[in-house]
Amino acid sequence: MVDWQMIYKQAKEWVVEAGDLIKKSLENELTIETKRNAKDLVTNVDKEIETFFYHKIQSSFAEHRIIGEESKGHDISDLSGIVWIIDPIDGTMNFVNQGRFFAISVGIYEEGIGKIGITYDVTRDEMFHCLSGNGFYMDDKRINTLKPFKMDEALIAVNSGLMMENRSFDYKIIHKLIRDARGSRHLGTATIQLAYVAAGILDCYFSTKISPWDIAAGRVFLNEVGGELTNFKGQELEVLERTSIIASKPGFHEIFFRDYLREK
Amino acid sequence: MVDWQMIYKQAKEWVVEAGDLIKKSLENELTIETKRNAKDLVTNVDKEIETFFYHKIQSSFAEHRIIGEESKGHDISDLSGIVWIIDPIDGTMNFVNQGRFFAISVGIYEEGIGKIGITYDVTRDEMFHCLSGNGFYMDDKRINTLKPFKMDEALIAVNSGLMMENRSFDYKIIHKLIRDARGSRHLGTATIQLAYVAAGILDCYFSTKISPWDIAAGRVFLNEVGGELTNFKGQELEVLERTSIIASKPGFHEIFFRDYLREK
DSSP states (O other), rough: OOOOOHHHHHHHHHHHHHHHHHHHHHTOOOEEEEETTTOOOHHHHHHHHHHHHHHHHHHTTTTEEEETTTTTTTOOOOOOOOEEEEEEEOOHHHHHHSSSOOEEEEEEEEEEEEEEEEEEEEETEEEEEEETTSSSEEEEEEEOOOOOOGGGGGGGEEOGGGSSSSSSSOOOHHHHHHHHSSSBBBBHHHHHHHHHTTTTSEEEEEEEEHHHHHHHHHHHHHHTTEEEEETTOOOOOOOTSOEEEEEEEETTHIIIIIIIIITO | OOOOHHHHHHHHHHHHHHHHHHHTTTOOOOOOESSSSTEEEHHHHHOOOOOOOOHHHHHHHHEEEEEEEEEETTTTTOOOOOEEEEEEEOOOHHHHSSSSOEEEEEEETTTTTOOOOOOOOEETTTEEEEEEOOOETTTTTEOOOOOOGGGGOOOOEEEGGGGGSSSOOOOOHHHHHHHHHSSSEBOOOOHHHHHHTTTTSSSSSEEEEEEEHHHHHHHHHHHHTTTTETTTOOOOOOOSOOOEEEESSTTTHIIIIOOOOTTT
């Protein structure tokens, strides 16, 4: 019998410990490299934090497997057993440029089912966390089931790429949506914006190019509070695919696919 | 002889006190009204905080004048003497929807010259503050003179309205700028984004419809650390006008007006 309460407690402790390491690193010079393109950044700290988790998990839970953004377990193609899906620093561009608005994000899955989600906004010292079935929390505050989406009161989070000519989506649909809503925001971190949707701080979030570690925790949060999550075609997401996402309060997807996509 | 150190200390204390009032108000139901349009919100708390400052200033500095966003002193058309320019809550939409990303912002001017700027991010408990000539601070950390703007490393803050069809500006210029930069962000608060530009956390910020209380503190910050500030025509701003703004690290304006606006 897996002791999920124990794993949950342990994972939260490691996340806080890793956060302290990141905070200390902000005082030092960073080594910055690029990955897929000039805007896809990685630092020595991303790699160090991933290694930190790797050693911790291996020593305490030798049978668990690990998928990390920066290299570990990228050969994993199935979700059998218990798998930790880790983004050591989500929002690396914010980390490098702003020294804020970045998070450590961890999702723990059993046979493909999300059991634990943790997203820790390091410099705000704010943790979003959930053990599936036991409630979604922002620090110590339990978040209630989400209320239905209301267009004229909604704040829509959307990456600027989706507001300009792009290969994924007609940006004019996004423009119309933002005009109809109360406003839009763009923080530059997927994991925090997903946590915000689940906490009712944002009403909806659109993004392309979401990897498993960007969404692993957020999916657990949204599931717990009745949020909606699909790709741009309205389909459910596979845990290990790279995908587009629309995350929202309940009711948004019906409005969007009925009233906005049909108009195209 | 005006004791500016004393006024600076007093103003910061009142701002923290007002912040505590706002934090307490987050536990209660808000009364929300609209002003110019459905997206221009004001709450009972905005008004209460403005009144708080009004009484404090009147009792300690009876000869100072006050311009506040929510009603006080809107008939003031000159800047003789000492004038407090106050936004009790900048980012009211964030306050209402998100309970975060809003600020109290105060600029104090003498004969039209900015002497003191304070922008307090209430829920982050982070204060940007400056007594002109004595340094710009983020909490206790003194911010150095800004380094020159570098396009390929820049984060550009821009309201989504400027990324869509609008009356002020060709949005395609903004799209090109964002593609050339490292990325863009949109937090939904002018005063915090201006403080971020002055602190080097953002590299540039574009906005339309900026009122005196949105910019009064930020202008003092930018002036202290060598930042640049103009309207969309590249002209200096009048303190009391409603205007567009471009705030940036040094060097951006030359690049922008030479390489981007000429292409139009």
